Amino acid sequence: MDEKTNGASGADLYWIPLGAGDDIVRVSGKLYEALKGRLEHRSPMDLYHSALVITHPGGRFIIESAPIPNLRGSERGVVAEGPVGLRWLGRFRLFRYEIRSWRGGFIPDLKYAVASPLRVTTDVERARRLIELAPHVPTPVWGRDELRTGDMWNSNSLISWLLSGAGIETDQLQPPAGGRAPGWDAGLIVARRQMAELEGSAADPAFPRSSSGLAANEADRDGRIR
Secondary structure, eight states, X not given: OOSOOOSSSEEEEEEEETTTTOHHHHHHHHHHHHHHHHHTTSOOOEEEEEEEEEEETTEEEEEEEEEOOSXXXXXXXXXXXXXXXXXXXXXXXXXXXXXXXXXXXXXXXXXXXXXXXXXXXXXXXXXXXXXXXXXXXOOOOBTSOTTOSSSOOSHHHHHHHHHHHTTOOOTTOOOSTTEEOTTXXXXXXXXXXXXXXXXXXXXXXXXXXXXXXXXXGGBOTTSSBO
């Protein structure tokens, strides 16, 4: 599978096996899932991370979360960064992740995607909103549950938060059979919390709403409405 879409405006979701093209990540992921499965008294499952490819009149964008390979983030459309593992470790580049909203960019391991792409919207405005929201996604510590959702925050949280925030239906979106996407629920829970806060602030002109979902000026890094 390559990185092609049908060319029409919209957004496509890709499920990429964790560690595709990276043996260290793949093996560590399998060890993690084996331990997690044992603790939960179930068989290990295949782990996936997710990414978006968006096409609209303003161009073609990829949105994903990834390690920081160097300090030239502007070349990769980096719009935000966050710490990995422990907040204090974020002072070191090796322990930070970046969020890319990269016009004309590429995802190196997209060719390994399974049961993909999934067209999640053909609406131009929702596709545009995904791009607008990307710089405003919460950036808690990767791999931890700082936002108290019951799930870790990671690359899947980014994608599910964006989809929910843009007003795109997520109930039917599931990883390929036999797999799971840790962090997916965390993004949905945080986005729904933010929208619930908006409902409580509906009469306040400081909280302008889009017709559905979050607007770009409504989200903040700590997972709250600002």
